[in-house]
Amino acid sequence: MPLQKNQLLTLRIERLSSDGSGVAHSADGEAVFVPNTAPGDEARIKIVKDCGRYAFGILDQLLTPSPDRVEVDCPAAGPCGGCSLRHLSYKAELQAKHENVTDAFRRIGGLDVPVLPTVPSPEVDRYRNKVQFPVGRDKNGQPCIGFYAGRTHRIVPCPDCKLQPGVLNEIGNALCAFFAAHGIQPYDEESSKGLVRHIFLRRGAHSGQIMVCLVCTRAKLPHSEELVAHLREQFSAIATILLNVNAKNTNVILGSETHPLYGPGYLEDTLCGVPVRLGPLSFYQVNTLAAEQLYGIAAQYAQLTPDDLLLDLYCGMGTIGLSMVDHCRELVGVEIVPEAIESAKANAARMGDAIATKSRFFCADAGAAATRLAAEGLRPDVIVLDPPRKGCDEATLSAVVKMNPQRVVYVSCNPATAARDAKWLETQGYRTEKVQPVDLFPRTKHCECVIALSKGEIDFKKVRVEFSLEGMDTSGLQKGATYPEIKARVLEQTGLKVSSLYISQVKQKCGLEVRENHHKAKSENTKQPQCPKEKEDAIVEALKHFQMV
Known part of the structure; x- marks a missing residue:
């Protein structure tokens, strides 16, 4: 029997879906997806939409909380579309993610492969190196930072997002205070009026350098010199301040036009020892x-x-x-x-x-x-x-x-x-x-x-091979060297770097066997570079050194 809109059911949440919603089943076996629930919750659920084989519901009343539930420590966590698992212990979150990866490989891939336990993040909060704050107005009409409510463009004020380093929240709030003091208007999507659309911030996790990028509807920002001085005085880690122009009616945050107000236009950091320079358009793990x-x-x-x-x-x-x-x-x-x-x-x-x-x-x-x-x-x-x-x-x-x-x-x-x-x-x-x-x-x-x-x-x-040299004529067995040994000899003697392909070409010229692998041409018609004479002579010298010719 189909479930009805607004119907109330008492259900037990069994697991989390890949989108973070709790999954329960009605008495008839129909799957019901409920956000903001945890595996083990017993709850009264209100059905909001039935799709035949599955339905969507919302939490009407939590009857018996799961032992994996934790107290939510962010006032914006419900309406905000960000932290969908903030009500769950981190141990349970890691387990849920492991189960979803395992399910994907078995159900979609049809593969029964080992899925190892989820590697936890070194930091559970304040881990993001990038934040894009939409700028709106709070209940008093003042400029504020926040995030869009789930599946909407309604801004939920959030002065202290737990996922961002505290200093990025502080910069966002300082900018909003500056906008209020100088009459700089946040952009309003409904009326298409206003100037500041987003505050885009990056912070180098190792360098500590900060990039500030204001996304505005036009290239002129009132009081820009005063704003730069104000930010630099308050936040010494700021390496660059930018103005990005996006005048289009679009969901895309950044426009194609960027003007530096201060600094080189990028910040520097490292990732696994690799030095990187990050601008507003750089793709980078958060x-x-x-x-x-x-x-x-x-x-x-x-x-x-x-x-x-x-x-x-x-x-x-x-x-x-x-x-x-x-x-x-x-x-x-x-x-x-x-x-x-x-x-x-x-x-x-x-x-x-x-x-x-x-x-x-x-x-x-x-x-x-x-x-x-x-x-x-x-x-x-x-x-x-x-x-x-x-x-x-x-x-x-x-x-x-x-x-x-x-x-x-x-x-x-x-x-x-x-x-x-x-x-x-x-x-x-x-x-x-x-x-x-x-x-x-x-x-x-x-x-x-x-x-x-x-x-x-x-x-x-894992293959065991047994053979005997007894009775064999071993006088013709060649001495030899590996490709890395030949390369090392050439580099040491001549300072030249030679590829495995070049070594194979010279070995073939010398009548030496070349195994069927990726160093040998697949056919004589295969177009490939030929070994230069200087490198050929160096390789021949190495082959002689190793008594291969």
Whole structure:
């Protein structure tokens, strides 16, 4: 029997859905989704909408609270659309996120893979390095900062958001007081009148530097010089103050036009030791300390060796790849946003000549990257994927398979699309080894995860092979050296860097066997660079040194 709107039911909350709502079932087995509830709650629920196989309800009365409930310490937590899990203990929140990741991989991916316990964030509150305050008016008509109520553009005043560092809240409040004192009007969406739309703030977790960006409807801000002096006097950590212009009737916060009022227009910080410069349009993980945990896990799953080529797809500013660059031979980063590629190149340059020399970044999609690397006779040993929430399209995944890496590390902010993509890769010969949820967004429904995939081949470490040399003629067995040893010899003797491809080409010329791997051309018609004479001579000298020719 269908549930009716406004019908009251007494239900027990069983678990949390992926959007953070509690899930219960009616007597007829219909799923009911109820926000602001916790697993174990017994509550009276009012039905607000029935959709046939499932319904939505609201909490009418909490009858028996779950032992996992905690006191909500933010007055805006209910109406505000931010902290949807603030009523839950952090231990229970981590467990709920683990269950949702596990459910996604089993239900969507059809994969029974190990999902490890969720890695907690080092900081549960005050962890965000970025905040975008919409500016509105409080009940007294004064300018105020806050956040939009869920699924609306109604601003809920919030002078002290628990997710932001206290200093960012203080700057937001100081700006509102300045606006009130100088008659600077907040923007009103209904009337399309007013000047200040948003206060956009960033803070470097390690440097402490702060960026202030005022999003306004026009490029002229009254009393701007006085405002700059006022902020700098109160907050010495401010590195730059900007005016961004957005006059469009849009949900997009930032416009394309930005004017510096003070400082260089960016702040500086580090992530996993990678130096970064952040402007208002830079994409950057909002929880620096947890992101460093995330990237560390990704590096473990990559299992890089000094001879490996690492391809970082969706590389953004290059932070994931550059955090691993010390462990590989070469890093190639690919991103379709030109500004991000320029930032990645600059970040690599700031890490020194040695890193910049072994790092390349270019603007392309995954398919173009595959074609370009193949033309150079290169195949990545490891590919790191860090796509947006929608995941990878099939063309990108097909390009990954074409490049044939031994390992794929998939970093995702959406377990559902990650599970879907892992399922597709499994049909192409890859095996999902394990999944590690990482909490980058405490008190919210969101969770990141890292997935380790490898080629579905025989694990040679587990294969026991026995043979005997008895009766064999061993006089013809060659002495030899590994590719890294040959490269090291060439570098030591000549100062030249040579690729595995060049070594293979010279070995073939010398009549030496080259194994069927990624260093050998797939066909004689494959277009690839040829070893220069100077490097060929150096490689031949190394082969002679190791008594291979």
